[in-house]
Amino acid sequence: MLALVIVAALGGAGLGLWWGGRRAQQRDPLAALTDHLDDAVVLVGADDTITYANHAAAALAGRPSDAIVGTAIAGWIARPDRPAMQAALARVRALPRGQASRILGRLEHPSEGPRTVRGRAYNPLGPTGREVALVLRDITVSEALEEGLGRRAFWDSLTGLPNRDLFTDRLAHALERLPAATPSYLLVIGVDDLRSVNEGLDLAAGDQLLRTLAERIQVSLRPDDTPARLTGDAFAVLVERPASPGYAAELGERLSGMVRLPISIGELTITATAAIGMTVLGADTTVETAISEAETAMYQAKATRTAGVVSYDDSLRRGAATQLHLRMELPRALHQGQFRAAYQPIHATSGAALRGSALAGFEALARWPHPGRGPVSPAEFIPAAEASGMIGELGRWILGEACQQAALWNAGADRYSMSVNVSGEQLGDPQLAEHLSAALEAADLPAELLIVELTESVLVDTAGTIDALAALREVGVGIAIDDFGTGYSSLAYLQRFPVTRLKVDRAFTVEICTPSGRKLVRGILDLARELGLSTVAEGVETRAQLEALAELGCDYVQGYLLGRPQGPEDLADVL
Ligand code: C2E
Ligand code: CA
């Protein structure tokens, strides 16, 4: 209502002159008109500096009008809201004369913290005027009240970013006015393994991690990009009017790098990783499809451990459908005996290793030669088995298979170890130790020849995990930490796990011939030695990598250089 009065008053001819004149004068007709209003009235010039602020605006800012006029509006807007509010101002400038746009955001107050304001932005003179009028009401108190009543709030209290509700609102706006010339994009940034931080360290550490990542995302954005906290462990960025066609993907790559920078939490330094998915907003995109597409791409990035950005496309659409099919087909495939075990040799690096004849053991890897689809990758069917509750059965099958095979291969005087992967779900099964004993007994295999591999990210530092591991150790099997270096390895809690072996992830092996990679691997190996663990490097593909690892004292190596995973019949000549 009040807003309309002002626009009507400002809408007359010669308005520009009138405004132009007032700023130099003390007595100002605009002030006379607006100073008694309860709503804050602010004029913003073409260069985003404030050209006028009434009494209510000064009260809102906690500074006299004189101290506000002439400063950049950006400095007043709370940081997380800058991109969206500045983008809104830019949009309003392009509107026809007198048309309004809704505004919602927070403005900084020097002593009271950010104030939430809601209101309208007008373009009193049309696109030629370039000046925007804001009429704002302080809703901080009513917002807090609503929040107290459990109704929707707009901002995530932890990171200060817009929350999902506000973000979907902004996304809907963006979809309504998709520019024809340049596409808009949605990025979803899923933080990996937040659960491990929350459970392994504590909730405050998880909060600190999220706050740090939120800050890093914000400083990486242009004013036109809108960030948000989408879910507990995911952020989103809406990219509108990108400067170049590749901008959104570049931004994603940049964010991926920013996330990876070390983060100090109390005494600890951890490194986070994130999976980033991206989708293009098209004419028939809805808020729901946009988010679901970007999330699907993000999950794909997670599943394939892609360091950069994964874009949503038709193959991903099909991939999601495939996952569902695999899930449904799994039980029958397992019962019909479609699965096979492949074995990859593990070599010792000492002495004979460099001549390539120090076979020390094998890792069993599940294979699904699907009759219709051809070979299905474990990266696809293991998640499907976990999601459908079939992983326990699949795990017991491969365990039995691997123990029988190991017993055969150890029938001579040889001592080959057999490593079997165990998923996080299986570790949670209180009967796991019993299954292990039963499989060992059935195959008549000594327990110390069996090694259970658990990926680092499932080794959360809780009493439950330690007890579960201790139960396995009691059976007498070895325990290896798989994919070491890719999770949140707080070295302090490594010490508490009763593990026997550490497997250095392939990502480090790939880097070993660079000075920094070598340093990292040396650090990991030193640590393992100190903890009395044996070490295996995964993914060894070149002679140079093998030699570097042997030189650094890595005990065992595994990788295509020494042998691919193969069926037992093809391994006869290796033995
Ligand atoms: P993982 O336990 O880290 O297994 C190592 C993976 O690296 C295997 O992929 C192996 O084929 C591959 N690999 C070995 N050497 C090289 C190399 O030199 N270069 C490259 N690029 N890759 C190499 P695979 O067989 O596709 O298995 C993928 C993952 O699926 C495994 O990772 C493991 O986490 C899971 N998995 C496989 N079999 C089982 C199983 O029986 N149970 C469970 N729970 N998980 C399994
Ligand atoms: Ca493994």
Ligand code: CA
């Ligand atoms: Ca591994």
